[in-house]
Amino acid sequence: MKKHFYLFIVLVGLISLLFIPVHAEQKSVTVMGVWTGAEADAFTKMVAPFEEETGIKVEFTGTRDLPAILTTRVEAGNPPDISVMPNPGQMIEFAKDGKLVPLATFMDREKLLSDYSQAWLDLGSYDGKLYSIFISADLKSMVWYNPKAFAAAGYEVPITWDELMELSDKMIADGNTPWCIGVESGAASGWPGTDWIEDILLRIAPPETYDAWVNHEIPWTDEKVVEAFEIFGQIVLNEEYVYGGPKAVLTINFADSPDALFTDPPNAYLHRQATFIKSFMLEHFPNLVPGEDFDFFPFPPIKGEYGTPALGAADMLAMFNDTPEARAFMEYIASAQAQEIWVGELGKLAPNQKVDPMVYPDDITRKAAKFLGEASVFRFDGSDLMPAAVGSGAFWTGILDYISGYPLPEVLAQIEAAAVDAYGK
Amino acid sequence: MIAKQNRFLLSLPLHIFIILVALIWILPTAGLLITSFRPASEVASSGWWTIFANPFDFTQFTLSNYKEVITNIGIGRAFVNTLIITIPACIIPIIIASFAAYAFAWMEFWGRRFFFILFVGLLVVPLQMTLIPILRIFNQLGLSGSFLGIWLAHAGYGLPLVIYLMYNFVSGLPSEIFESATIDGATTFQIFKSIVLPLSVPALASITIFQFIWVWNDLLVALVYLGGTPDVAPLTVRISALVGSYGQNWELLTAAAFVSMLLPLIIFLSLQRYFVRGILAGSIKG
Numbered sequence: 078m079k080k081h082f083y084l085f086i087v088l089v090g091l092i093s094l095l096f097i098p099v100h101a102e103q104k105s106v107t108v109m110g111v112w113t114g115a116e117a118d119a120f121t122k123m124v125a126p127f128e129e130e131t132g133i134k135v136e137f138t139g140t141r142d143l144p145a146i147l148t149t150r151v152e153a154g155n156p157p158d159i160s161v162m163p164n165p166g167q168m169i170e171f172a173k174d175g176k177l178v179p180l181a182t183f184m185d186r187e188k189l190l191s192d193y194s195q196a197w198l199d200l201g202s203y204d205g206k207l208y209s210i211f212i213s214a215d216l217k218s219m220v221w222y223n224p225k226a227f228a229a230a231g232y233e234v235p236i237t238w239d240e241l242m243e244l245s246d247k248m249i250a251d252g253n254t255p256w257c258i259g260v261e262s263g264a265a266s267g268w269p270g271t272d273w274i275e276d277i278l279l280r281i282a283p284p285e286t287y288d289a290w291v292n293h294e295i296p297w298t299d300e301k302v303v304e305a306f307e308i309f310g311q312i313v314l315n316e317e318y319v320y321g322g323p324k325a326v327l328t329i330n331f332a333d334s335p336d337a338l339f340t341d342p343p344n345a346y347l348h349r350q351a352t353f354i355k356s357f358m359l360e361h362f363p364n365l366v367p368g369e370d371f372d373f374f375p376f377p378p379i380k381g382e383y384g385t386p387a388l389g390a391a392d393m394l395a396m397f398n399d400t401p402e403a404r405a406f407m408e409y410i411a412s413a414q415a416q417e418i419w420v421g422e423l424g425k426l427a428p429n430q431k432v433d434p435m436v437y438p439d440d441i442t443r444k445a446a447k448f449l450g451e452a453s454v455f456r457f458d459g460s461d462l463m464p465a466a467v468g469s470g471a472f473w474t475g476i477l478d479y480i481s482g483y484p485l486p487e488v489l490a491q492i493e494a495a496a497v498d499a500y501g502k
Numbered sequence: 503m504i505a506k507q508n509r510f511l512l513s514l515p516l517h518i519f520i521i522l523v524a525l526i527w528i529l530p531t532a533g534l535l536i537t538s539f540r541p542a543s544e545v546a547s548s549g550w551w552t553i554f555a556n557p558f559d560f561t562q563f564t565l566s567n568y569k570e571v572i573t574n575i576g577i578g579r580a581f582v583n584t585l586i587i588t589i590p591a592c593i594i595p596i597i598i599a600s601f602a603a604y605a606f607a608w609m610e611f612w613g614r615r616f617f618f619i620l621f622v623g624l625l626v627v628p629l630q631m632t633l634i635p636i637l638r639i640f641n642q643l644g645l646s647g648s649f650l651g652i653w654l655a656h657a658g659y660g661l662p663l664v665i666y667l668m669y670n671f672v673s674g675l676p677s678e679i680f681e682s683a684t685i686d687g688a689t690t691f692q693i694f695k696s697i698v699l700p701l702s703v704p705a706l707a708s709i710t711i712f713q714f715i716w717v718w719n720d721l722l723v724a725l726v727y728l729g730g731t732p733d734v735a736p737l738t739v740r741i742s743a744l745v746g747s748y749g750q751n752w753e754l755l756t757a758a759a760f761v762s763m764l765l766p767l768i769i770f771l772s773l774q775r776y777f778v779r780g781i782l783a784g785s786i787k788g
Contacts, residue, residue: 138730
């Protein structure tokens with residue numbers, strides 16, 4: 078009897094669980110993104126006014142496995158209403174397959190044109206139709222330094238590449254080390270080096286060459302690509318130029334590498350990394366004051382005629398299900414109001430031109446926003462645009478091989494072989 | 503006396519070796535445990551072994567990681583969600599598997615061998631391959647995003663192994679028991695209920711642990727079939743969301759790992775007695 082009683086309880090429990098309403102009958106929009114931790118908190122803050130105003134609940138899922146989970150759910154016909162796109166290449170794939178909703182069907186074109194520069198709208202479009210809205214950007218073409226250490230040693234911020242190299246030599250003559258670089262990043266090790274190559278390539282060749290390289294219309298063994306690697310090699314392979322030499326570059330975590338700027342005496346004076354590195358510097362050294370203890374200058378032009386292009390990455394959202402709630406949400410995140418909250422929280426840069434610069438947390442971020450806004454040439458991080466087998470595979474390992482001392486032609490031939498497979502040409 | 507001493511000396515190297523292997527085995531976990539009690543700035547600047555320089559200086563330890571994990575909004579709900587997912591996802595396959603194992607081992611029916619091989623063969627199918635087709639079926643049945651869906655999914659993924667382990671145990675029971683029970687007039691179901699089930703407690707305990715830990719630690723299946731919204735997300739999804747997308751705040755993971763380990767650890771230790779016996783029992787007859 079007792080046994081039957083327990084069995085009964087278990088059964089009742091199981092059956093009652095079935096009736097737990099998983100999604101309450103409330104107007105809602107499901108959003109998927111890569112954001113976790115502090116970024117997910119900022120997202121919640123950004124959507125709060127929207128939820129209050131419209132009564133639509135935003136159900137957010139943040140996972141760092143976004144590419145895999147999203148592809149699976151899209152393939153299975155169960156996509157979220159709106160999702161962050163891992164990169165523009167993936168967005169184009171989805172758009173090609175007709176999975177995305179063209180935004181022009183409901184968004185005000187005039188307003189978009191006045192809020193966004195043409196470059197951002199083009200990046201979010203495929204085949205002349207707008208599919209994706211950018212909500213924030215990271216600038217990558219930045220060299221971070223410690224103004225106090227610079228002043229103490231009598232160094233000046235270089236404007237051109239030649240000045241930068243002169244400064245580096247001067248530092249070595251003074252017994253100092255110019256650069257700190259770290260490319261270790263777990264399974265993604267090598268990516269900080271890809272940003273170097275991209276920045277250099279944009280400065281020694283016209284942007285069309287960069288685009289051709291990204292689309293694999295020129296091979297990896299092209300002389301411009303070789304030159305970009307060689308310029309990177311002049312710094313990273315030189316024991317005197319980088320803190321700890323190439324061996325240390327391979328083993329130092331990218332997030333820890335700028336720590337060298339803040340030791341006493343400084344272990345290094347220069348660090349090339351994107352805007353987000355600021356949060357790591359402040360996490361490791363909470364007492365630093367942005368602008369006083371650290372600052373940045375643009376990665377200098379190498380060949381004058383190509384100027385100082387801006388390399389960056391950006392967060393984009395696209396829409397899979399055409400519901401009134403999803404439409405309302407897309408309009409909201411495209412607005413300056415939403416982006417002011419989002420970039421204000423995270424210190425990212427806003428693509429919407431109407432965003433008030435005063436929302437940025439400090440002058441450094443304002444300076445970066447100005448640089449990004451005024452740059453004559455903007456290019457999206459190339460490794461994010463390439464097929465994953467190259468952009469987050471062979472290119473990363475190629476960087477590691479090159480820094481470990483493999484001959485350049487061999488390294489490039491290997492990436493080229495992977496690229497031929499991945500692009501199918 | 504001398505013989506005893508000799509034996510001790512002979513086994514000494516073996517003991518030292520085993521202790522050494524155990525130490526190496528436990529080292530990463532120990533490092534994780536120590537790290538979980540260290541403040542973020544120290545975790546970033548020095549290794550966990552540096553605490554041994556002055557191990558009794560308790561100011562270098564902090565509970566802040568644990569505090570942040572436990573007070574994180576939604577972690578309670580996530581814990582409940584994990585239980586809602588895990589308990590039925592253990593019970594369902596184990597009930598089915600014990601029926602199936604008994605049938606495969608002791609009942610005569612057409613195609614028995616074929617179906618058994620088919621089931622066990624499913625062990626080699628990588629579950630990632632099944633995600634898209636199953637999610638499609640779930641969409642049509644309206645099961646995606648529901649707990650029922652994920653119970654069925656976990657039950658399906660668990661069944662091949664669970665049936666196989668149960669079969670090995672049940673088929674090892676002496677046939678005389680079944681013969682005498684039949685002579686006494688017991689029906690098939692009575693034999694199953696009053697003989698097979700009570701005798702299989704060790705095997706049941708060990709497969710419960712297997713299935714429980716697998717479902718408890720699962721992240722992928724939950725994300726795909728259930729999604730990661732706060733009202734359904736299990737502990738694993740919640741914990742992985744503590745870390746920033748560039749790996750900021752990873753020190754929280756160390757504490758979160760021990761928090762999420764707690765319940766499986768309790769279950770494992772309390773069922774451990776059966777666990778070892780169950781494994782042995784299944785292994786004799788292959």
